[in-house]
Amino acid sequence: xxxxxxxxxxxxxxxxxxxxxxxxxxxxxxxxxxxxxxxxxxxxxxxxxxxxxxxxxxxxxxxxxxxxxxxxxxxxxxxxxxxxxxxxxxxxxxxxxxxxxxxxxxxxxxxxxxxxxxxxxxxxxxxxxxxxxxxxxxxxxxxxxxxxxxxxxxxxxxxxxxxxxxxxxxxxxxxxxxxxxxxxxxxxxxxxxxxxxxxxxxxxxxxxxxxxxxxxxxxxxxxxxxxxxxxxxxxxxxxxxxxxxxxxxxxxxxxxxxxxxxxxxxxxxxxxxxxxxxxxxxxxxxxxxxxxxxxxxxxxxxxxxxxxxxxxxxxxxxxxxxxxxxxxxxxxxxxxxxxxxxxxxxxxxxxxxxxxxxxxxxxxxxxxxxxxxxxxxxxxxxxxxxxxxxxxxxxxxxxxxxxxxxxxxxxxxxxxxxxxxxxxxxxxxxxxxxxxxxxxxxxxxxxxxxxxxxxxxxxxxxxxxxxxxxxxxxxxxxxxxxxxxxxxxxxxxxxxxxxxxxxxxxxxxxxxxxxxxxxxxxxxxxxxxxxxxxxxxxxxxxxxxxxxxxxxxxxxxxxxxxxxxxxxxxxxx
Amino acid sequence: xxxxxxxxxxxxxxxxxxxxxxxxxxxxxxxxxxxxxxxxxxxxxxxxxxxxxxxxxxxxxxxxxxxxxxxxxxxxxxxxxxxxxxxxxxxxxxxxxxxxxxxxxxxxxxxxxxxxxxxxxxxxxxxxxxxxxxxxxxxxxxxxxxxxxxxxxxxxxxxxxxxxxxxxxxxxxxxxxxxxxxxxxxxxxxxxxxxxxxxxxxxxxxxxxxxxxxxxxxxxxxx
Ligand code: HEM
Ligand SMILES: [Cu+2]
Ligand SMILES: [Cu+2]
Numbered sequence: 001x002x003x004x005x006x007x008x009x010x011x012x013x014x015x016x017x018x019x020x021x022x023x024x025x026x027x028x029x030x031x032x033x034x035x036x037x038x039x040x041x042x043x044x045x046x047x048x049x050x051x052x053x054x055x056x057x058x059x060x061x062x063x064x065x066x067x068x069x070x071x072x073x074x075x076x077x078x079x080x081x082x083x084x085x086x087x088x089x090x091x092x093x094x095x096x097x098x099x100x101x102x103x104x105x106x107x108x109x110x111x112x113x114x115x116x117x118x119x120x121x122x123x124x125x126x127x128x129x130x131x132x133x134x135x136x137x138x139x140x141x142x143x144x145x146x147x148x149x150x151x152x153x154x155x156x157x158x159x160x161x162x163x164x165x166x167x168x169x170x171x172x173x174x175x176x177x178x179x180x181x182x183x184x185x186x187x188x189x190x191x192x193x194x195x196x197x198x199x200x201x202x203x204x205x206x207x208x209x210x211x212x213x214x215x216x217x218x219x220x221x222x223x224x225x226x227x228x229x230x231x232x233x234x235x236x237x238x239x240x241x242x243x244x245x246x247x248x249x250x251x252x253x254x255x256x257x258x259x260x261x262x263x264x265x266x267x268x269x270x271x272x273x274x275x276x277x278x279x280x281x282x283x284x285x286x287x288x289x290x291x292x293x294x295x296x297x298x299x300x301x302x303x304x305x306x307x308x309x310x311x312x313x314x315x316x317x318x319x320x321x322x323x324x325x326x327x328x329x330x331x332x333x334x335x336x337x338x339x340x341x342x343x344x345x346x347x348x349x350x351x352x353x354x355x356x357x358x359x360x361x362x363x364x365x366x367x368x369x370x371x372x373x374x375x376x377x378x379x380x381x382x383x384x385x386x387x388x389x390x391x392x393x394x395x396x397x398x399x400x401x402x403x404x405x406x407x408x409x410x411x412x413x414x415x416x417x418x419x420x421x422x423x424x425x426x427x428x429x430x431x432x433x434x435x436x437x438x439x440x441x442x443x444x445x446x447x448x449x450x451x452x453x454x455x456x457x458x459x460x461x462x463x464x465x466x467x468x469x470x471x472x473x474x475x476x477x478x479x480x481x482x483x484x485x486x487x488x489x490x491x492x493x494x495x496x497x498x499x500x501x502x503x504x505x506x507x508x509x510x511x512x513x514x515x516x517x518x519x520x521x522x523x524x525x526x527x528x529x530x531x532x533x534x535x536x537x538x539x540x541x542x543x544x545x546x547x548x549x550x551x552x553x554x555x556x557x558x559x560x561x562x563x564x565x566x567x568x569x570x571x572x573x
Numbered sequence: 574x575x576x577x578x579x580x581x582x583x584x585x586x587x588x589x590x591x592x593x594x595x596x597x598x599x600x601x602x603x604x605x606x607x608x609x610x611x612x613x614x615x616x617x618x619x620x621x622x623x624x625x626x627x628x629x630x631x632x633x634x635x636x637x638x639x640x641x642x643x644x645x646x647x648x649x650x651x652x653x654x655x656x657x658x659x660x661x662x663x664x665x666x667x668x669x670x671x672x673x674x675x676x677x678x679x680x681x682x683x684x685x686x687x688x689x690x691x692x693x694x695x696x697x698x699x700x701x702x703x704x705x706x707x708x709x710x711x712x713x714x715x716x717x718x719x720x721x722x723x724x725x726x727x728x729x730x731x732x733x734x735x736x737x738x739x740x741x742x743x744x745x746x747x748x749x750x751x752x753x754x755x756x757x758x759x760x761x762x763x764x765x766x767x768x769x770x771x772x773x774x775x776x777x778x779x780x781x782x783x784x785x786x787x788x789x790x791x792x793x794x795x796x
Pocket of ligand 1: 408495
C-alpha cells in the first residue's frame with residue numbers, strides 16, 4: 001500500500017525526534033520538522049516581508065503625492081529606484097507574503113491539527129521547503145542592494161525589457177530577482193506535495209471527504225492549482241534567465257524569438273495564482289464565520305464544488321490580461337466569455353457565505369470582524385473585475401489605476417484581512433493565550449477605514465486616465481491638475497494612518513503572548529479537531545494513544561438534538 | 574469625479590459600455606452588501622436564543638442561491654454583448670482611412686511619422702516629429718504602431734484608445750478624432766527608467782490649421 005511507505009518515513013522521523021527531545025534552541029526552532037514550528041517560521045518570515053513590502057508602498061506613495069520630496073527614512077526617489085520599489089513591492093506581497101502566510105503558514109499549522117494527524121506526511125520535505133523559501137527571500141533582499149540596484153521591470157517582468165540589461169540597466173538585479181522567484185516556486189512545489197498527500201493519507205479515522213474542514217480543502221485545491229500552472233512558467237523563467245545571462249534569444253524578435261510568449265506563460269500561471277491565494281482566504285473566512293454565527297455552512301458541497309469549478313475555469317482566462325497586448329483581436333472574444341463565466345461560481349460561493357449568516361447568532365469578535373470585512377471588501381474587488389474582463393471596457397482601463405485599485409481590493413482582503421482573520425482566530429491555539437479584544441478592534445477599524453480611503457481615490461484617478469508605474473505625474477499635463485493631486489494626497493495620508501495603526505497589532509501580539517489570559521483548549525467553542533488538544537498543541541499534537549476519531553461534519557452548530565449549540569467532530573454518539 | 578473629454582468616435586461607446594456595466598454590477602453590489610449588513614444586524618447574538626439548524630441543500634432553501642445564480646448568468650450575457658460589440662468596432666474592424674500615420678515607440682520617446690502634403694507615408698515629404706502628433710478633426714486615421722526596443726503602449730485617454738507596441742511587428746489600428754484640442758499621449762506599458770517621462774501630445778486641428786501646420790513643417794524640413 002502507498003500508505004506504508006509514508007508511515008515508515010513518518011515513524012522513522014518521529015522516532016528520531018523523540019529520542020533527542022531536549023534539543024537546543026537551534027534544532028528545535030530552526031531545523032525543526034514539526035509542522036507547527038515550520039508554519040510559524042513561514043508566518044514570521046512572511047510577516048517580516050510584509051513589513052518590507054509595506055515600507056516600499058510608503059516610500060513610493062510619498063513620492064507620488066509629493067513628487068520630489070526627500071522621503072523620511074529613504075531620501076529622494078529616482079525614477080530607477082521608483083521602478084525597483086514597485087516591482088519588488090508587488091513581487092514581495094504576492095510571492096513572499098500572500099503565499100507563505102496563507103498557504104504555507106496556515107496550511108502547515110492547520111492541516112494536521114484539523115484532520116487529526118500527528119504531523120505532515122513528509123516532515124523533512126516540509127523542512128526543505130522552508131529552507132528553500134528562506135534562501136529565496138535572502139536572494140531577493142540581496143538583489144535590492146547589488147550594483148545597478150534592484151530589478152525594475154514590474155512583477156510581470158515582460159521581455160524584452162526584462163531580458164536585456166541594455167534595456168533595464170539592472171544586469172544583476174534582474175537575474176537575482178528571477179532566481180529568487182524560481183526558488184520560491186520550488187519551495188511551494190515541495191510544500192504542495194505535502195499538503196496534498198497529507199490530506200489524502202493522514203485523516204483521523206472516520207473523517208470522510210465531506211467531514212474535512214473547508215480551509216483544508218481550500219489549501220489543498222490551491223496547491224493543486226499552483227502545481228498545475230507553475231510548470232510552464234518555470235520553464236519560461238529558465239529561458240528568460242538564459243536570455244539575460246547566456247545571450248540567447250527566446251524572447252528577442254530580432255533573433256526569431258517572441259516577447260509575447262512570456263506573457264502567455266506568465267499569465268497561464270498568473271491567473272490561477274490569483275485563485276491560489278484567494279481560496280485559502282475563503283476557507284479561513286468560512287471557518288470563522290461558521291464559528292461566530294454558530295451556524296452550519298449553507299451548502300458545504302456548494303462551496304467545495306464552486307471552488308473546484310473556479311479552479312478549472314481559471315486555466316482558461318489568462319489572456320484577459322493581454323487584450324491589447326497585440327494578440328489576435330478575435331481571441332479577445334473567447335477570453336471575454338470565459339472571464340465572465342468565472343464570475344458565476346465565484347458569485348455563488350460568496351452568496352453561500354452570505355446566506356450562512358441567515359438564522360445565526362452572530363458575535364462580532366475581532367476574528368469575526370475580519371471575516372465579515374473580507375466579504376464586504378472583496379465584493380468591491382469582484383464587481384470591479386467585470387469592467388476589466390469586458391474586452392471593450394478594458395481598452396480604456398488596461399494599465400490604469402482602475403486596474404490597480406481593483407486588484408488591491410482583491411489582494412488586500414486576501415493577504416492582509418485574511419491573515420489577520422486567521423491569526424486572531426488561531427492565536428489562542430498557537431500560543432495558548434487570548435488576544436486583547438479592545439486592542440484587536442482598534443487595530444481592525446484603524447486598518448479597514450484607511451484601506452478604503454487609500455484605494456477609492458485610486459479608482460477615481462484610474463477612471464480619470466492615470467496610468468500605472470509612473471514615478472511622477474507632473475509630466476502629464478492632463479493628469480497633473482490640483483484635483484488629481486488632492487486625491488493622491490488623500491491616498492497617501494490614509495496609508496500613513498493605516499501603517500501607524502499596525503503598531504497596535506504588534507503591541508497586542510507581544511502583550512497577549514506575554515501576559516494574555518490562558519486560552520484553554522477550546523475558547524471559541526468550535527467543532528473542528530484542533531480545538532480538542534492543548535493550547536499550544538504539544539509535539540505530535542495529541543498523546544499517541546489519544547488521537548481523535550471523527551463522528552460528524554465540522555459545522556454542526558445549533559443541532560436540535562443537543563443542549564449545547566456546538567457538537568465537536570470527535571464526540572461519539 | 575474627474576472628467577475626461579470624449580474626443581474620438583468610439584470614446585462615447587466605450588463610456589456607455591462602462592456605464593452599462595456600472596449599473597448592472599452596481600445593483601448587484603448594493604443588493605449583496607445590503608442583504609449582508611441586514612443579516613448581520615438581524616441575526617446578532619441575543620441571550621437565550623438558539624441558532625437555526627439550516628442546511629442549504631433543501632430545495633425550497635436552495636432557491637436563494639440558484640435564482641441569483643441564474644440571474645448572474647443573464648447579466649453576464651448583456652455585458653458580453655456590449656463588450657464584444659464595442660471591441661469589434663474598435664479593434665477588429667478597420668474602416669477606410671483618409672490618412673495613415675506611423676507611431677514609433679522607443680526608450681523613451683514617441684516618434685510620429687505624418688504623411689505630409691501628398692498624404693502618402695514613406696515618401697519624401699513625410700513629416701517626422703518627436704513628442705507631437707498632429708491630426709485633423711473628423712478624419713479617419715490608420716496608425717501603424719511599432720517599437721524599436723522594448724514593449725511600449727500607445728495610449729490616448731481622450732480617445733479611450735490603447736494598444737501595445739511590440740518590437741518586430743507593426744500593428745495597425747484606427748481612430749477618428751471628433752473635436753479639436755490638445756491632449757496627452759501616454760506610454761502605458763512599463764519600458765524602463767524613462768517610462769514615467771514618456772509623454773507626448775496630440776494636436777487635433779481643424780482643416781485650415783492642419784493644412785497650415787503641414788505647409789509650415791514641410792517648409793521647415795525642405796532644403
Ligand atoms: C499596504 C498597502 C498597500 C498600498 C498602499 C499599495 C499601493 C500600491 C501602489 C500605489 C502600487 C502601484 C505603483 C505604480 O504602479 O506606480 C502598487 C503595486 C502593486 N501592489 Fe500594492 N499596495 C499595498 C499592498 C499590497 C498587497 C497586500 C498586495 C498583494 C498581496 C499588493 C500587490 C501589488 C502588486 C502585485 C503591484 C503591481 C506591481 C507592479 O506594477 O509590478 N500590494 N501597490
Ligand atoms: Cu487574470
Ligand atoms: Cu513606457
